[in-house]
Amino acid sequence: xxxxxxxxxxxxxxxxxxxxxxxxxxxxxxxxxxxxxxxxxxxxxxxxxxxxxxxxxxxxxxxxxxxxxxxxxxxxxxxxxxxxxxxxxxxxxxxxxxxxxxxxxxxxxx
Numbered sequence: 517x518x519x520x521x522x523x524x525x526x527x528x529x530x531x532x533x534x535x536x537x538x539x540x541x542x543x544x545x546x547x548x549x550x551x552x553x554x555x556x557x558x559x560x561x562x563x564x565x566x567x568x569x570x571x572x573x574x575x576x577x578x579x580x581x582x583x584x585x586x587x588x589x590x591x592x593x594x595x596x597x598x599x600x601x602x603x604x605x606x607x608x609x610x611x612x613x614x615x616x617x618x619x620x621x622x623x624x625x626x
Contacts, residue, residue: 518613519547520558525615527585528558532616535578540565542612549610557590561607564597565618571597 518525520543532541545559546552562572572595582591596604 519552531581535574539572540618541616543615544607544612548613560593561596571595
């Protein structure tokens with residue numbers, strides 16, 4: 517479950533689709549774990565579905581678009597290929613919710 521207003525999620529999904537349409541995007545952190553509050557940020561991790569070890573292109577543009585959007589919360593976007601393995605494991609252990617799948621068939625975390 518993702519604790520996020522539907523209109524905010526729609527904005528996030530629209531911007532993701534515009535900037536990184538073929539990437540896998542997963543939410544994690546307090547908004548997935550049920551510990552968020554009104555001002556909590558939205559933590560996202562982006563994965564290149566063709567090769568998880570390869571960085572995802574266009575993240576800068578996505579971050580800028582999210583920053584310039586009308587979203588009243590901060591959206592933190594990380595690249596799976598650029599974070600340490602220990603943090604990847606922490607994200608997976610804490611739970612991940614798909615925001616966008618690279619194949620539109622419901623990807624599962626590695």
